[in-house]
Amino acid sequence: MPLTVNDIRDLTQLLAQHPEWLAEVRRLVLTEELLELPELVRALVKAQTQTETQVRTLAEAQVQLEAQVRALAEAQARTEAQVRALAEAQVQLEAQVRALAEAQVRTEARVQTLAETQQRYEERLARVEERLEELNLTTRRLVDRVGHLQGRDLERRYREQAEAYMGRWLWPVRAVSPGSLREELEARLNETEVEDVMQVDVLLQGRGRWLAERPEVWLVMEVSVVIDQVDVERAERRAALLRQAGYRAVPAVAGERLTEGAEHRVQEAPIVVVLDGYSQGWERAVQT
Numbered sequence: 001m002p003l004t005v006n007d008i009r010d011l012t013q014l015l016a017q018h019p020e021w022l023a024e025v026r027r028l029v030l031t032e033e034l035l036e037l038p039e040l041v042r043a044l045v046k047a048q049t050q051t052e053t054q055v056r057t058l059a060e061a062q063v064q065l066e067a068q069v070r071a072l073a074e075a076q077a078r079t080e081a082q083v084r085a086l087a088e089a090q091v092q093l094e095a096q097v098r099a100l101a102e103a104q105v106r107t108e109a110r111v112q113t114l115a116e117t118q119q120r121y122e123e124r125l126a127r128v129e130e131r132l133e134e135l136n137l138t139t140r141r142l143v144d145r146v147g148h149l150q151g152r153d154l155e156r157r158y159r160e161q162a163e164a165y166m167g168r169w170l171w172p173v174r175a176v177s178p179g180s181l182r183e184e185l186e187a188r189l190n191e192t193e194v195e196d197v198m199q200v201d202v203l204l205q206g207r208g209r210w211l212a213e214r215p216e217v218w219l220v221m222e223v224s225v226v227i228d229q230v231d232v233e234r235a236e237r238r239a240a241l242l243r244q245a246g247y248r249a250v251p252a253v254a255g256e257r258l259t260e261g262a263e264h265r266v267q268e269a270p271i272v273v274v275l276d277g278y279s280q281g282w283e284r285a286v287q288t
Helices: 005-017 020-029 032-160 162-166 178-188 191-198 229-244 260-268 282-287
Strands: 170-175 202-208 216-223 249-255 272-275 278-280
Touching: 005 020, 032 162, 032 170, 032 202, 032 216, 032 249, 162 170, 162 202, 178 191, 191 229, 216 229, 216 272, 229 249, 229 260, 249 282
Parallel strands: 216 249, 249 272
Antiparallel strands: 170 202, 202 216, 272 278
């Protein structure tokens, strides 16, 4: 017989009262696929849950990846900026290097020019120094010549004006040529000593006015505008040679001034000194 609404209501109440019957009813009413459907749904739910979890994980990873990409992009941008800055700096550096190279070339050219100018100056200076040396040599020769002429003039004055210069100490007094004594000197001195005496500048002979019996005195005089120590030593040596030959000889030097060395020497030696026509040292020289 067909089921009624009441029958279904009664069945429902019975199933509610006996829930253990519900599974049997389901087994009888539902197919195997429908029975497995809840399990499949649960599996799908679980899989969906896992998928959502994975999607969230992927989404978070995507966010992190995007952040990393942005960071990389920013780093790349900074790198590119740095590369551009380095490139610009490189360009500037190359420009500076070129400028320095050009400046170096100009400096080397200027140095070369200066070196050439210096060379010309040195050559001119060398020529000037050579000319100055020639002029100095000429000047020294002129000075020597003038000194020689002045000395000769002084010698002439003392020879020709012996009475005026020496008359206070020797009278009468006259200039004697050393050559007039050569034969006598050769008999008493060796050849070298004779020739030394022959070179005396002025040889005066007279009577000593201040000496007892007015003996004959020979004044052996070396004449020079500037009297140096050599002149003093030469007068002493030649006077000593004449004394050795038997003459009463007195050394003397005459001129305009004494060098320091000559001044020290005449203070120690007994010698007549005649400066600008005025003589001194007679007493000491004659007594010796």
